[in-house]
Amino acid sequence: MNMQSLFEIKGRTALVTGSSRGLGRAMAEGLAEAGARILINGTDPVRVAKTVQELRSAGYAAEAASFNVTSEEEIKAAFAALDQAGIAVDILVNNAGIQYRKPIVELDTADWQRVIDTNLTSAFMIGREAAKRMIPRGHGKIVNIGSLTSELARATVAPYTVAKGGIKMLTRAMAAEWAQYGIQANAIGPGYMLTDMNQALIENAEFDAWVKGRTPSKRWGKPEELIGAAVFLSSGASDYINGQIIYVDGGMLAVL
Numbered sequence: 001m002n003m004q005s006l007f008e009i010k011g012r013t014a015l016v017t018g019s020s021r022g023l024g025r026a027m028a029e030g031l032a033e034a035g036a037r038i039l040i041n042g043t044d045p046v047r048v049a050k051t052v053q054e055l056r057s058a059g060y061a062a063e064a065a066s067f068n069v070t071s072e073e074e075i076k077a078a079f080a081a082l083d084q085a086g087i088a089v090d091i092l093v094n095n096a097g098i099q100y101r102k103p104i105v106e107l108d109t110a111d112w113q114r115v116i117d118t119n120l121t122s123a124f125m126i127g128r129e130a131a132k133r134m135i136p137r138g139h140g141k142i143v144n145i146g147s148l149t150s151e152l153a154r155a156t157v158a159p160y161t162v163a164k165g166g167i168k169m170l171t172r173a174m175a176a177e178w179a180q181y182g183i184q185a186n187a188i189g190p191g192y193m194l195t196d197m198n199q200a201l202i203e204n205a206e207f208d209a210w211v212k213g214r215t216p217s218k219r220w221g222k223p224e225e226l227i228g229a230a231v232f233l234s235s236g237a238s239d240y241i242n243g244q245i246i247y248v249d250g251g252m253l254a255v256l
């Protein structure tokens with residue numbers, strides 16, 4: 001077995017949603033370094049263009065794919081444009097997500113819906129469009145981004161928790177239907193990572209101490225620490241893995 005080819009994704013095209021910042025940006029850069037052409041997605045075309053330019057300046061293949069992940073119309077139009085350009089998505093990383101911290105009794109239904117739409121329904125809609133094109137080709141990789149909250153709840157993040165729990169089960173549903181066509185659908189569950197989305201938590205001394213005490217690694221995770229799992233689940237090394245979620249969480253879910 002040639003170990004290099006096992007993890008080879010050179011020449012593959014990866015669409016990473018929410019990849020102009022945070023975890024998505026880190027995974028996009030890692031997949032680019034592993035040889036994939038990256039489609040950078042985000043809602044801010046200026047930030048997307050800047051990210052594309054930065055990847056290209058680093059010698060990587062990158063294109064812009066700006067669309068709103070909650071808009072079925074924009075998603076369908078984006079995939080139609082890719083079809084028109086002869087660009088096939090080989091790897092889909094459903095990373096786009098927002099956080100909204102508020103106790104359930106204070107939540108507006110609109111805020112609940114916004115989180116569910118962005119963090120879960122988007123993965124369904126984009127996964128559906130990608131799979132429609134992967135099935136006839138007989139291969140594809142789908143990597144959904146879950147969370148510790150795919151397994152455990154934390155107070156004040158109910159819509160996020162429900163969405164990420166849904167991501168775990170959507171991953172299994174995708175595997176149930178699409179594995180027979182050579183498509184592997186799996187997920188990554190990041191732990192507490194050093195991202196803009198978590199800045200308020202990082203700066204909260206009490207929460208910071210809790211994360212460091214509760215995590216066997218005694219530290220927050222770095223976005224680039226997701227790259228290994230992302231490349232693994234995007235490569236031939238995971239061809240017989242379906243419906244799984246790999247936690248990159250410093251061991252937090254493994255211990256009481």
Ligand code: GCO
Binds near residue numbers: 147192
């Ligand atoms: C929170 C955090 C978490 C982390 C991550 C953990 O408010 O608890 O935002 O949701 O971001 O999802 O896996």
